[in-house]
Amino acid sequence: MVADVRRGLPSVDAVLRSPALRPLLAAYARPAVTGLAREALAAARAGTGETLPTADEVAERVATMARERWRIGPRPVINATGVILHTNLGRAPLSRAAAEAALAVAQGYSALEFDPRSGKRGSRHDHLTPLLREVTGAEDGIAVNNTAAALVLALAALCRRREVIVSRGQAVEIGGGFRIPDIMRQGGATLVEVGTTNRTRLSDYEAALTERTGAILRVHSSNFRIIGFTESVPVAQLAPLARARDISLIDDVGSGALLDVRRYGLAAEPLVQESVSAGADLVLFSGDKLLGGPQAGVIVGRAASVARLRKHPLMRALRLDKVTIALLSATLLHYVRGEAAREIPVWRMIAARPEALEARAREWLRRLPALDGVVAAVEPVSSTIGGGALPGETLPSHALTLRAARRPAAWATRFAATLRAGEPAVVARVEDDRVVVDPRAVLPEEDDRLVAALHAALTPTP
Numbered sequence: 203m204v205a206d207v208r209r210g211l212p213s214v215d216a217v218l219r220s221p222a223l224r225p226l227l228a229a230y231a232r233p234a235v236t237g238l239a240r241e242a243l244a245a246a247r248a249g250t251g252e253t254l255p256t257a258d259e260v261a262e263r264v265a266t267m268a269r270e271r272w273r274i275g276p277r278p279v280i281n282a283t284g285v286i287l288h289t290n291l292g293r294a295p296l297s298r299a300a301a302e303a304a305l306a307v308a309q310g311y312s313a314l315e316f317d318p319r320s321g322k323r324g325s326r327h328d329h330l331t332p333l334l335r336e337v338t339g340a341e342d343g344i345a346v347n348n349t350a351a352a353l354v355l356a357l358a359a360l361c362r363r364r365e366v367i368v369s370r371g372q373a374v375e376i377g378g379g380f381r382i383p384d385i386m387r388q389g390g391a392t393l394v395e396v397g398t399t400n401r402t403r404l405s406d407y408e409a410a411l412t413e414r415t416g417a418i419l420r421v422h423s424s425n426f427r428i429i430g431f432t433e434s435v436p437v438a439q440l441a442p443l444a445r446a447r448d449i450s451l452i453d454d455v456g457s458g459a460l461l462d463v464r465r466y467g468l469a470a471e472p473l474v475q476e477s478v479s480a481g482a483d484l485v486l487f488s489g490d491k492l493l494g495g496p497q498a499g500v501i502v503g504r505a506a507s508v509a510r511l512r513k514h515p516l517m518r519a520l521r522l523d524k525v526t527i528a529l530l531s532a533t534l535l536h537y538v539r540g541e542a543a544r545e546i547p548v549w550r551m552i553a554a555r556p557e558a559l560e561a562r563a564r565e566w567l568r569r570l571p572a573l574d575g576v577v578a579a580v581e582p583v584s585s586t587i588g589g590g591a592l593p594g595e596t597l598p599s600h601a602l603t604l605r606a607a608r609r610p611a612a613w614a615t616r617f618a619a620t621l622r623a624g625e626p627a628v629v630a631r632v633e634d635d636r637v638v639v640d641p642r643a644v645l646p647e648e649d650d651r652l653v654a655a656l657h658a659a660l661t662p663t664p
């Protein structure tokens with residue numbers, strides 16, 4: 203402190219007395235603000251600046267630090283990238299019914315593990331099982347934290363210290379940290395690869411069966427596509443083999459499509475119901491991809507197989523919380539009611555017609571301020587599904603595009619950054635030296651706020 207005074211830095215008390223900190227001290231606990239003030243002073247002490255900051259200047263710095271650090275996270279953003287299931291932006295936006303169900307459960311108590319009729323203990327799985335049976339046709343169903351967890355649980359419960367046969371073309375990496383060989387180790391199983399990268403036949407699986415085999419695992423190639431001279435064995439052919447040898451057939455279908463994406467002009471994604479009816483013992487899929495719900499790993503299949511997972515000690519570590527269960531059950535109910543394509547945002551975005559998207563982009567364009575040196579237009583573009591589903595497939599879309607007359611590349615990078623820093627933050631993509639604002643994954647109720655954000659970013663503040 204003495205050294206600080208000698209160096210001319212203000213004291214912590216002087217910073218806390220600054221009028222700039224009055225709102226902060228009203229909103230946050232005093233020790234928290236004091237901690238920031240000490241940190242800001244330490245940074246000023248370590249700095250090489252010629253002039254020392256005044257108490258008010260340090261206080262301003264403290265206010266900025268508080269604004270940046272102390273807020274509810276993750277902060278909402280408007281997804282103008284055109285990628286519907288953007289993993290870094292939280293994948294699926296949920297339906298209003300799902301959000302309302304979660305709010306009700308979050309704010310009060312709920313019959314999470316309680317049977318109100320008998321007054322006795324119930325199971326948290328009971329909220330999902332009847333819905334999962336209905337929408338997939340499976341005998342039983344449960345859910346855990348995500349599909350990676352679902353696979354670890356399935357392997358641990360059914361294949362511990364046993365061999366698991368996987369086609370060489372399916373021993374893949376799905377996304378950061380999700381590699382089939384690693385997951386296999388976590389589940390305590392031994393990976394046996396069969397076939398080749400592009401072709402695997404039924405005889406390859408047959409030849410690999412031993413008395414140590416615990417399961418055959420299929421993994422959908424969610425995020426890549428092998429084309430040309432290829433062959434893989436469908437569930438319907440593997441099921442009799444697994445049954446005859448009394449081993450499990452596990453099918454990780456990934457995106458969890460319950461509706462056929464082909465009706466929207468996209469290539470087929472495996473349907474959960476088809477894998478179940480083709481005879482898989484367990485079918486695993488994500489809650490937050492094409493299902494359109496919260497992050498979860500859903501497991502459906504034969505009663506005897508699912509029962510072993512329910513009882514496994516790992517289940518306790520991977521189980522869902524009440525809010526996610528409410529979100530997932532409300533999402534599944536949309537399918538039971540036959541209203542999924544209308545009520546689930548992900549499906550509305552996939553189904554959105556190019557003309558409707560063009561009309562929205564034109565309306566955004568019409569509402570922009572007068573531009574100087576920037577050309578705004580509505581142009582045809584391609585949107586993608588993202589989230590490890592339908593690789594290479596695109597949906598025809600129309601987007602608002604903004605391009606500077608001079609030095610367009612540098613301007614586009616800078617303007618996209620300005621949009622990201624705005625309130626609300628807008629994430630757009632930069633393509634061909636222009637900023638592309640794609641309506642595909644922007645919720646219609648976000649339109650006004652998006653236009654306001656564009657206005658703010660295009661209107662330089664003095």
Ligand SMILES: *Cc1c(COP(=O)(O)O)cnc(C)c1O
Nearest residue numbers: 348349350422424456457488590
């Ligand atoms: C996305 C995906 C996963 C991982 O799912 P998470 O729910 O994100 O853990 C696993 N397998 C396949 C085939 C996938 O497509």
